Amino acid sequence: MAGRRHPKGPWTRRRSRVGILTEGLVLACMVLAVTVILRPGTDAAHAEAEPARIEDAAEMRADRLEGVARVIDGDTLDVGEVRVRLHGIDAFERSQMCDGPRGPWACGAAATRALKDRAEGRRVICEVLDTDRYGRKVSRCERDGVDVAEALVAEGLALAYRRYSRDYIDEELAAEARGAGAWNGSFDRPEQWRRRS
Numbered sequence: 001m002a003g004r005r006h007p008k009g010p011w012t013r014r015r016s017r018v019g020i021l022t023e024g025l026v027l028a029c030m031v032l033a034v035t036v037i038l039r040p041g042t043d044a045a046h047a048e049a050e051p052a053r054i055e056d057a058a059e060m061r062a063d064r065l066e067g068v069a070r071v072i073d074g075d076t077l078d079v080g081e082v083r084v085r086l087h088g089i090d091a092f093e094r095s096q097m098c099d100g101p102r103g104p105w106a107c108g109a110a111a112t113r114a115l116k117d118r119a120e121g122r123r124v125i126c127e128v129l130d131t132d133r134y135g136r137k138v139s140r141c142e143r144d145g146v147d148v149a150e151a152l153v154a155e156g157l158a159l160a161y162r163r164y165s166r167d168y169i170d171e172e173l174a175a176e177a178r179g180a181g182a183w184n185g186s187f188d189r190p191e192q193w194r195r196r197s
Contacts, residue, residue: 074091093194123140125141
């Protein structure tokens with residue numbers, strides 16, 4: 001009995017081929033499973049990209065902007081790709097001159113420089129209040145918790161824009177009393193200067 005061989009019939013051969021095919025199929029499934037686990041497919045790529053989209057949406061909501069600032073002039077900046085006009089102030093225009101005790105000085109350039117010192121290349125958070133006729137987002141913007149528009153008015157480099165807001169009148173009156181910035185001499189209000197230019 002020990003030396004007896006099983007006869008090879010057609011069923012035995014089929015079973016061997018079926019067994020080989022089954023083993024091959026199982027092996028292929030295992031390789032596929034390992035490949036999917038080790039190399040993420042498109043679903044994983046979408047899953048990783050989704051949080052970034054949510055984060056972007058949080059930074060550009062309808063009522064809030066957050067991003068790195070690029071200063072245009074004393075009361076205008078870009079936050080990311082969005083043009084922002086600072087709410088409640090009217091800064092001296094870029095090429096505007098004011099009169100001081102020592103003669104004319106570039107109060108508009110000083111206003112632009114002061115906003116650059118505060119915001120250029122830095123992360124700002126802006127509360128969007130309106131959109132003006134030029135498509136700019138009229139916003140109250142802060143850097144490290146400091147209202148940048150309020151600081152410009154306090155330095156005498158911007159005025160409270162009373163036609164649109166009464167928010168910075170106290171800061172303007174305090175700057176005038178101290179003789180800060182343009183209040184140390186005489187000047188045209190920025191809107192008067194724009195009308196003449």
